[in-house]
Amino acid sequence: MKLIETDVLVIGAGPAGSSTAKHAALNGAEVILIDKKSEIGSPKRCAEGVSKEGLKKLGIEPNSRWVTKELSGVRLISPNGTDVWMKEDQVKLPEAGYILERKVFDKFMAMDAARAGATIMIKTLARGMRKDYEGYIVSCESMGEDFEIKAKIVVGADGPESRVGRWGGLKTAVKPKNMESGIQFEMVGLEMEDPDVIEFYFGSVAPGGYAWIFPKGDDIANVGLGIVSTVTDKSAYEHLVEFVKNCPATQNAQPVELNVGGDPVGGMTKNLVKDSLMIVGDAAGHVNPLTGGGIITALEAGMYAGEVAAAAVKEDNYTEKRLKEYQEICKIEIGDSFDKYLKTKDYLLSLSDSDLDSIAAAFQDTEFENISTKELIKLLIKVSPKALLKLGKLF
Amino acid sequence: MIVKEYCMYCGECAGVCPHCLIEVRETSIDFNEEGCKDCGICIQVCPVKALAKED
Numbered sequence: 001m002k003l004i005e006t007d008v009l010v011i012g013a014g015p016a017g018s019s020t021a022k023h024a025a026l027n028g029a030e031v032i033l034i035d036k037k038s039e040i041g042s043p044k045r046c047a048e049g050v051s052k053e054g055l056k057k058l059g060i061e062p063n064s065r066w067v068t069k070e071l072s073g074v075r076l077i078s079p080n081g082t083d084v085w086m087k088e089d090q091v092k093l094p095e096a097g098y099i100l101e102r103k104v105f106d107k108f109m110a111m112d113a114a115r116a117g118a119t120i121m122i123k124t125l126a127r128g129m130r131k132d133y134e135g136y137i138v139s140c141e142s143m144g145e146d147f148e149i150k151a152k153i154v155v156g157a158d159g160p161e162s163r164v165g166r167w168g169g170l171k172t173a174v175k176p177k178n179m180e181s182g183i184q185f186e187m188v189g190l191e192m193e194d195p196d197v198i199e200f201y202f203g204s205v206a207p208g209g210y211a212w213i214f215p216k217g218d219d220i221a222n223v224g225l226g227i228v229s230t231v232t233d234k235s236a237y238e239h240l241v242e243f244v245k246n247c248p249a250t251q252n253a254q255p256v257e258l259n260v261g262g263d264p265v266g267g268m269t270k271n272l273v274k275d276s277l278m279i280v281g282d283a284a285g286h287v288n289p290l291t292g293g294g295i296i297t298a299l300e301a302g303m304y305a306g307e308v309a310a311a312a313v314k315e316d317n318y319t320e321k322r323l324k325e326y327q328e329i330c331k332i333e334i335g336d337s338f339d340k341y342l343k344t345k346d347y348l349l350s351l352s353d354s355d356l357d358s359i360a361a362a363f364q365d366t367e368f369e370n371i372s373t374k375e376l377i378k379l380l381i382k383v384s385p386k387a388l389l390k391l392g393k394l395f
Numbered sequence: 396m397i398v399k400e401y402c403m404y405c406g407e408c409a410g411v412c413p414h415c416l417i418e419v420r421e422t423s424i425d426f427n428e429e430g431c432k433d434c435g436i437c438i439q440v441c442p443v444k445a446l447a448k449e450d
């Protein structure tokens with residue numbers, strides 16, 4: 001059987017994999033990046049929202065080919081329709097951002113990896129792997145051909161499926177209570193109160209999660225929701241159909257696309273490395289447990305993973321001990337804040353629809369100055385004695 | 396496992412399978428039925444309810 005050798009094999013060309021491949025290649029490693037899909041980025045499994053700050057931190061310049069909308073505010077809607085508006089002309093919104101076109105964005109990120117020197121193989125499925133004295137041999141299949149790739153370091157960037165980590169002995173199976181089932185229509189003909197504002201709907205409309213409308217154009221938006229299957233008998237699809245039927249903005253809207261996908265919201269996986277193995281992005285639980293957002297953290301963790309992998313190659317040291325540097329950076333930069341968001345999410349999910357309505361009403365009477373996720377939680381603590389009790393020490 | 400025609404191959408089932416028995420390709424899905432312990436978690440999480448147990 002054909003055997004290809006490389007320093008680093010990255011499995012999965014989503015944001016996490018492309019970023020890992022780019023940074024490993026930029027730092028001198030020989031890199032192969034594979035994806036089972038025939039088109040990187042498609043089908044999208046995402047509402048496509050990112051913060052401007054996040055992209056800036058990673059040195060990624062916004063590009064008109066993949067930014068569909070620049071946002072100017074946020075609208076939070078409680079179960080009885082009480083809404084809280086936060087607009088950029090009245091409050092500072094450090095996390096306001098863009099809605100992307102992921103099908104284009106993901107391809108751009110992969111192109112950056114290729115320009116940095118990585119070899120990309122599309123329509124290439126990793127099927128399993130075995131340990132070799134120095135690294136792993138991964139069984140692959142592409143266009144009917146079986147072959148193997150031998151790598152000193154394998155990076156599992158295989159998204160919520162996260163099988164690569166498990167092949168290497170990491171515990172990446174997600175418990176159903178920690179897997180948000182996401183579903184979304186991209187729709188046209190929306191009548192939004194403000195098409196530059198993203199909307200979040202809370203409560204029993206989406207048990208275990210929330211519903212969203214993320215605008216991509218004046219009358220175009222991703223309309224979706226995430227639920228946790230352990231707290232509802234209905235499917236995510238049934239919840240979405242009901243939401244679209246009842247939401248004022250979607251009464252005359254038509255779907256042009258249906259997207260589904262799992263979002264692992266249980267926090268960062270404890271162990272991210274083993275000898276010759278690293279995991280990154282959704283595969284490593286690099287998803288904000290409160291918001292479900294994982295694009296920026298996937299790119300960020302990919303940057304750390306690529307840098308550490310390339311350094312390990314230079315030093316000819318692929319041990320777990322060497323690769324742990326990556327895990328430690330992730331813990332400080334990503335994992336620690338996720339622990340707090342996880343606790344906040346658990347608290348929010350314990351609230352009834354009427355609790356949420358009261359909080360929204362209290363927020364309406366509040367003056368906002370500078371709003372980020374953290375500031376919102378601080379405000380929540382201010383207006384709700386119950387929240388103060390549960391979250392006061394964390395924020 | 397019965398995979399209904401409208402499965403969208405999102406892979407959520409593969410992520411929760413405690414025994415790593417599900418291989419999702421671009422337009423097909425393979426279950427390693429031999430190792431399956433019938434826990435039903437994959438059926439439960441599917442966003443479009445495209446999976447069902449065989450009778």
Ligand SMILES: Cc1cc2nc3c(=O)[nH]c(=O)nc-3n(C[C@H](O)[C@H](O)[C@H](O)COP(=O)(O)OP(=O)(O)OC[C@H]3O[C@@H](n4cnc5c(N)ncnc54)[C@H](O)[C@@H]3O)c2cc1C
Pocket residue numbers: 011012013014015016017034035036037041045046047048049050124125126127157158159160161182183184224259260261262263280281282283286287292293294295296298
């Ligand atoms: C409905 C929904 C809405 C979301 N909305 C947002 C949002 O608005 N903002 C945000 O920041 N995040 C959002 N997320 C989360 C975000 O989409 C993910 O966190 C992000 O895509 C993670 O990137 P990744 O590279 O880790 O994984 P992915 O983007 O899932 O990429 C993994 C890649 O690995 C490939 N792969 C898997 N297995 C194999 C294999 N065996 N061999 C070869 N290739 C393989 C897949 O084909 C895929 O291309 C949302 C998620 C969902 C489900």
